[in-house]
Amino acid sequence: MPNVMELKEKTEMFQILNENGKVIKGQKVPDLTDEELKDLYRWMLRIRTFDGRAIKLNRQGRLGFYAPMAGQEASQIASMIALKKSDMLYPSYRDVGAAMYHGLPMENVFLNSRGQIHGMKTPDDVNAYPPQIIIAAQVLHCAGSGWAFRLKKQDDVAICFFGDGATSEGDFHEGLNFAAVNDANSIFFCQNNQYAISVPIHKQMKSETIAQKAIGYGIAGIRVDGNDALAVYQATKEAAERARKGEGPTLIEAVTYRVGPHTMAGDDPGRYRTKDEEETWTSKRDPLKRLRNYLDSKGLWSDEEEEKVQTEVLDEINETIKKVEKAPKGTVAELMDGLYKETPPMVTKQKDEYLAWKEGK
């Protein structure tokens, strides 16, 4: 009988803070200054506040497509804090928190949610692609981008975000394989929130973890507590350091939980999740509570600061939503003009015919 190969599964999870926000014995705290630590928490709080308000605005019909992020703040923000402005971000539709930290204006997020065509125009000084709708398509762009940095001998990195469901796509496999073969400066960041809409992870895959899939590509893989901001920061920082040194890509699995529904388009998690499960994640494993406890233990944060950040965000949201509601919706003519560098005569003809019809109406 031939032997069946036994691959050691990477089941251990990297954690720095325990559920009460205390440093786990033997773990080293990352070299973040007090100000950086506060910035990390401030941004997680901003995103949490933003998310709550965005859901309300959606229910009021003032926002359109929206994919809630509550519960995933540590995964999205602590990872980006470990990177530089010159690094390139490929977000999915749920990663507008990461994108806003990297510089995408809130205005763009709202415009995009409302389906106004100017929302996906990233400012020139922000290295972020528009949020990706096709699951795992951005994994390939991230592989190509990290490969470009390698070819140009730049020490920048490309990072993409995707969920657990994306790891079943062929593009996930192709992207990790291409990046591996070419030692691309890429970080593949999976936010494993345990569900792809209603499908739990055990129906997605037979492997114990997502991190262990890295073994198949011959690249570094790490499983990290995605609700532990310090652990996410440390894991991403080390992945970036490896990439910048030309040591190739890393697959990071951040184990986390989406507190809200999949999107605001009618998904009801009550149909596929138990109340107990949700309660465990919201009361015991909340990423904000955990980091807040740690900050409190160092005397770095106060209720006043907490309130100040929340008020600032809500004010910014109010101003921004009013602004985008008044912003032009765009026209089909603009859509045509923006498709090619030089608009072909056939498209110009359609545009002229359409405008003439509109004029005569």
Place this chain on the structure above:
Amino acid sequence: MATMTLINAINDGLRAEMEQDENVIVFGEDVGVNGGVFRATADLHQNFGENRSFDTPLAESAIIGTAIGLANHGFRPVPEIQFAGFIYECMDQISTQAARIRMRSGGRFTAPITVRVPFGGGVKTPEMHSDSLEALFLHSPGVKVVIPSNPYDAKGLLIAAIRDDDPVIFYEPMKLYRSIKGEVPEEAYTVEIGKANIVREGSDVTVLAYGNMVHTAEKAADLVEKERGVKAEVIDLRTISPFDLETIITSVKKTHRAVVVHEAAKTGGVGAELSARINEEAILSLEAPVVRVTGFDTPYPLTSIEDEYLPTPERIAAGIYKTLDF
């Protein structure tokens, strides 16, 4: 000037662009050390090095998807998809990603990518190598589709495609790779994308074709002239999307009849679009309905019957007579 086959002209076009722009990179399955399964990329790896012409793992979606990522940093990728039938593997990356990124991002990101793809029948390939799938991309706004029929156009159109700031699918008719030769300038030059070429002037009927079918249409024009003294005007479209409507309509208004020829299946093909446009723009000039001489509404056949599937000069002549005898 040098006498070149079509495949030599493509190789020469790639060389010329790689020399003048260090951001032009050529990659795909077996395009590096091996120089391509048809030798289209011969010697590029040896002359320009591993960072300019290289092999990739075998995965079409990733070849185009990584090209998009590479393009985000100033590269002008010229990836190859080994055979046309494999293009379904990368449909999302071409039609959803590359085609739309300029529009989606308000011009912040673009995809100046030229996808080279051998296609077309008549060379006894295995299944899913010869399929003509150009209509898929005619129906993909944001992508241009170019198909040369001779060495001069091949080099000039390829250079134009590489310099184009939007994605271009560059279909290469396998049948013509080595079967025709022509004079090709040694320096870099361009043939404008979106402009058709009247390869034979005539007054009685307009025959629209591209790729290998241009040569078959010319043979049909000889045949109808010999048999019935009919003067057919043969137009090589050269660009399928965006096609040169002006040249087509001007010709149809002169000849009052039109026949569209392609290897691809009839229904929903390029011929359907051309016929519709001629109806929209020149119906009062038509003496007869537009006739389509095409492949059939089946998958591209196994090789023992491909000669029966592909349009022949005789089938095209019959189509021409149909418009004359209407």
